[in-house]
Amino acid sequence: MLVVDRVPESFLTRLSGLGFTIDYRPGVTREELLQGLNGYHVLVFRGRLRIDRAVMDSSPSLRVLARYGVGLDNVDVEYAVSRGLAVVNAPGASAASVAELTLGLLIALHRSLYQHIDSVKRGVWSKSAFLGRELRGKTLGVVGFGRVGRLVARYASCLGMRVLVHDVVDASREAREAGAEQVGFWELLESSDAVTLHVPLTPQTRRMISWRELAAMKDGAFLVNTSRGEVVDAEALLASLDCLGGAALDVLEEEPPRSETLRRLVAHPKVIVTPHIGAETVEAQERIGEELAHAIAEAVERL
Structure with missing residues (x-):
């Protein structure tokens, strides 16, 4: 071996x-x-x-x-x-770790944790500079309802979030058991305050989040991707950040990032990037x- x-x-x-x-x-x-x-x-x-x-x-x-x-x-x-x-x-071995990271990134986005931590380390007491949002009462859209997606839905439901899920198969019974509701893809994008991606990389999911999909999301909505970097069109995401609340990415199409688009995305103040640590x-x-x-x-x- x-x-x-x-x-x-x-x-x-x-x-x-x-x-x-x-x-x-x-x-x-x-x-x-x-x-x-x-x-x-x-x-x-x-x-x-x-x-x-x-x-x-x-x-x-x-x-x-x-x-x-x-x-x-x-x-x-x-x-x-x-x-x-x-x-x-x-x-199935890393599902819990990836799901927990997803929730951590959602909290970090909603409470501007990265900005606060960075400010304090630079000597700036940023208490009132970034006003956060609660997860409770918000709608979370979970795209992909496999092992990780189901755990994320359960965790989010426990935090008082309304959870919508989308999958290519009928998972309505499993969704109800997780405190969620299965809906169509476009309804999920249009209705969610945050969208999190948990799909495998296939020809059908490659760049499944691109210009049209990002435009369908609510103004101020958040995007989290802990699945595969190629699922999100980085150029479209970079151009859409003025309308979005922010994005948290544990995966990129290139790791480490080399292209100009990815370098600009990583450096953007509305973006949190972690180095593919879902299972770490x-x-x-x-x-x-x-x-x-x-x-x-x-x-x-x-x-």
Whole structure:
């Protein structure tokens, strides 16, 4: 087994206990991976490297691709399946951490926490400079009602928010159980005081929030994205900030940001950006390791 990104020691210990021989080489470059993957049966990676046809074809011995995390958008899953490779991840392990971060970002936006913290650190006592808003009584629109979206809806409902949800499948019963109501996409955008995104990256969700969608949102509404950066059109968001209350983004289309548009978005006073930390908690990382080790062992047994 080759592990090419940093993972907790407990994950490596768990795999060793299952009988795997591990070559731990965090930080391996793509070129090194292409030249050195042959001979390994399992590849463990995070989101740093693109695991595409070239990588898979470089190793006839490869049998299992294991993503240490949730998203598989850096993996050519279709080609992997055609090659007979098992592709495993840990889809439920970080849901609570991502949901909690989402609520934290919502609170930070509504109470101007970033501006206050920055002002005080610069020696400015900003008590009356930024007037905040309560979450209680506001309407939250949750786009994507999977593991994370359902937790966010429950948390927000407990805080006294009215919660609207949208999903491509009928989740009306689950929505009611979470204290929410399932509505159409455009109704959600037009009715919500804040919109939070919890969808996978697919051809259908790429830039699903763009010019038209942002224009449909209420003046002064907030946008939170803790799903995938490509879900939001950064250029459209940057141009729409005069009408929005602000945006909080844990994900960007480029990480770290390199384009001029993303650099301007990150620097904008109405925008909070965190460096893709949704799953970066002790608890989530431990759960990912436990869930993924089990998935790897099961995949190997089936070979």
